[in-house]
Amino acid sequence: MNSRTDAAVGRALAARRQEAVDEVEAILAAAVEVMERDAPAPPRVSDIIAAAGSSNKAFYRYFSGKDDLILAVMERGVGLVATYLDHRMSQVDEPARRVAVWIEGMLAQVADPDLIRASRAVTVQLAAITDRGIADAEIARPLRDRLSGSVAALGCADPERDTDAVFIAVLGLMRRCLARNVKPDVADINHFVSFCLRGLDVARSRNV
Template sequence: MDAAYRCLATSNGDGVSVTDILREAGLSTRAFYRHFDSKDNLLLAMFRRDSDRVHAELESAALAAGSPTEALRAWIEGYLRLTSQPRRRQRVLVLSSAELMRAAGYADERTRSMIRLQDGIAEILRRGLDDGSFPWAAPEPDARAIRAALTEAFAEQMSRSTTVPAAVAADQVINFAFRALGARRPGETGQ
C-alpha cells in the first residue's frame, strides 16, 4: 500500500500500473496477488485504511472531550485540519485522485466513509440532546446538514477555491451548527 501511495503521489495523473507498484515495492506479481485480486482492490484498501484512521482519530477526540459541545468542536476542527497539514493534505489528494475514483467500488467506499462521518456527528448530537447542550437537536437530520456543511468546507479547502483558512472555516461550521442546535456559546446565559 505504501508503494502504491508513493507511485500515485508522483504519477502526475498519468496512471499507475500494478507493475509500477511492484517495482516500487520490490515485490513479485505473485506476492501482489496473494494480497489483492486487482489494482482496484489495492486502491480501495488504501482508501479504507486512511478513512478508518481519520474516523478513529475523530472518534477518539470526541470521546476525550468534556462535553458534547467540545466533542462537536473537536470533530469539526479535526476533520478540517486534514486540509492544512501538508503531509495529510497530500494523502487526501492522492486518495481522491481520478485513478482512485475510477476504481470499481470507490463510490461505495466513499459512501461508507460519509455515513460513518455522519453517524459520528449524530452520536455527539444525541449526547448533547440528552444533556441539554443541544436542546434543538434532531440528531439524524441535523447530522446530515452538519456533514454537508463540513464536507463542502473540506472540498473548498482542498480545491483552494477559498481564501478562508481551515481554522476559520472550522469556526464558521461550528458557529452554524451551534446556532442551529440551540447551543450556548461560552459566557452566554439563558436561551
C-alpha cells in the first residue's frame, strides 16, 4: 500500500479502537454504578448493559462473562490508584518517606466516602469470584511493585518478604475498614505508618 492508503487505514483503525475504548469504559463505569446501587446483591449483566446504554453483543465482544467484567473493574481501579501513588511518591526522595507516602496513599482509598463506597461494592463481588487469587496476586501486583523499590532502598536483609509484610498488613486494614464500614482517621493512619516503619527499621538494623 502507498502512504496515503496506509494513512487512511490507520485513521480507520484508530477510530475503531477509540470506539472500542469508549464502549469498554462505559460498561466498566456502569458496572461500578450497578454494584454500588444493588450491593450486596450480585449485579445482573442485563442491568449493567442497560446502564451503559450498550447491548449484549457489545458486552460479550469484550468480556467472557460477569466474573471477567468484575476483574476488569478491579484492574481499572488498581490502575487509577497506581497512577495516584506514582504522582505522590514522585514528590519525595527519601526511601522511608516514600514508604510512608505509599501507605498513606493506599489508605486514602478507604478514607474517602465516595471511594470507600465503590471499593466496598467491588470487594463484595470480588469475594464471590472463583479466581479471586488471580485478583490478589496479579491484578494488585502494580500496587505492590510501587512499594518494593522503596523497601529495598532502605537496605533490609530480605526486601521481598518485608514488602509482602507491609503490603499484606495494609490490604488487611483496608479490607477491615470496608467490612466494618469505617474509615481510618489521621491519627489511625499516622499510627499505622509509624508501626510499619518501625518494623522495617528493625528489619534493616538486623542487616547492619
